[in-house]
Amino acid sequence: DAEITQSPRHKITETGRQVTLACHQTWNHNNMFWYRQDLGHGLRLIHYSYGVQDTNKGEVSDGYSVSRSNTEDLPLTLESAASSQTSVYFCASSESSGNTIYFGEGSWLTVV
Amino acid sequence: SQKIEQNSEALNIQEGKTATLTCNYTNYSPAYLQWYRQDPGRGPVFLLLIRENEKEKRKERLKVTFDTTLKQSLFHITASQPADSATYLCALDIGYGNKLVFGAGTILRVKS
Numbered sequence: 706d707a708e709i710t711q712s713p714r715h716k717i718t719e720t721g722r723q724v725t726l727a728c729h730q731t732w733n734h735n736n737m738f739w740y741r742q743d744l745g746h747g748l749r750l751i752h753y754s755y756g757v758q759d760t761n762k763g764e765v766s767d768g769y770s771v772s773r774s775n776t777e778d779l780p781l782t783l784e785s786a787a788s789s790q791t792s793v794y795f796c797a798s799s800e801s802s803g804n805t806i807y808f809g810e811g812s813w814l815t816v817v
Numbered sequence: 818s819q820k821i822e823q824n825s826e827a828l829n830i831q832e833g834k835t836a837t838l839t840c841n842y843t844n845y846s847p848a849y850l851q852w853y854r855q856d857p858g859r860g861p862v863f864l865l866l867i868r869e870n871e872k873e874k875r876k877e878r879l880k881v882t883f884d885t886t887l888k889q890s891l892f893h894i895t896a897s898q899p900a901d902s903a904t905y906l907c908a909l910d911i912g913y914g915n916k917l918v919f920g921a922g923t924i925l926r927v928k929s
Binding site: 746748763797799804807808809 | 821848849851853858859860861862863866868906908910912915916917918919920921922
């Protein structure tokens with residue numbers, strides 16, 4: 706079955722370190738998204754991509770970057786991790802607008 | 818400012834009853850509205866999508882209504898079961914490519 710996978714599922718890192726969260730989907734979806742989820746805020750969009758070489762900033766993009774070199778992957782990089790970036794990160798993908806969005810199982814990141 | 822509000826309090830109901838969850842929004846004109854279920858420690862799972870020109874959508878025990886005049890969606894689970902206990906997220910699709918804006922979610926607890 707096609708799926709969307711995230712890694713690592715759990716990570717503890719130190720302030721100032723660079724961290725990359727991986728996201729891989731096997732549906733061949735053009736649209737991919739990264740969200741963070743914090744208590745009281747719900748899911749907030751960090752970055753998104755509509756295809757290879759396309760990346761766009763979302764609502765809370767400061768301190769994060771993404772790259773899309775192929776259809777299957779959208780890695781999320783925290784350039785210099787901050788304690789405010791402690792959160793649960795969800796990757797998602799969809800075929801096109803108006804279609805089901807599929808979420809990964811999440812990556813729990815703690816910045817100490 | 819743009820806002821999406823869901824029942825802030827947890828909803829506790831008895832098994833067999835109908836659960837009704839509310840999603841209100843301001844200053845958005847969504848093309849679609851979606852509902853997701855999220856279990857603890859898991860990613861959101863798509864349930865239903867309703868378009869701006871649809872008043873009601875049903876899927877098994879689930880029913881969603883969408884009133885663009887009131888800027889409100891209601892999500893109903895009939896004949897609720899303890900297995901329906903989860904957090905339910907409302908999301909607005911605000912433009913091209915499935916860019917979703919999420920509410921903070923409502924916790925539903927169904928007691929047997």
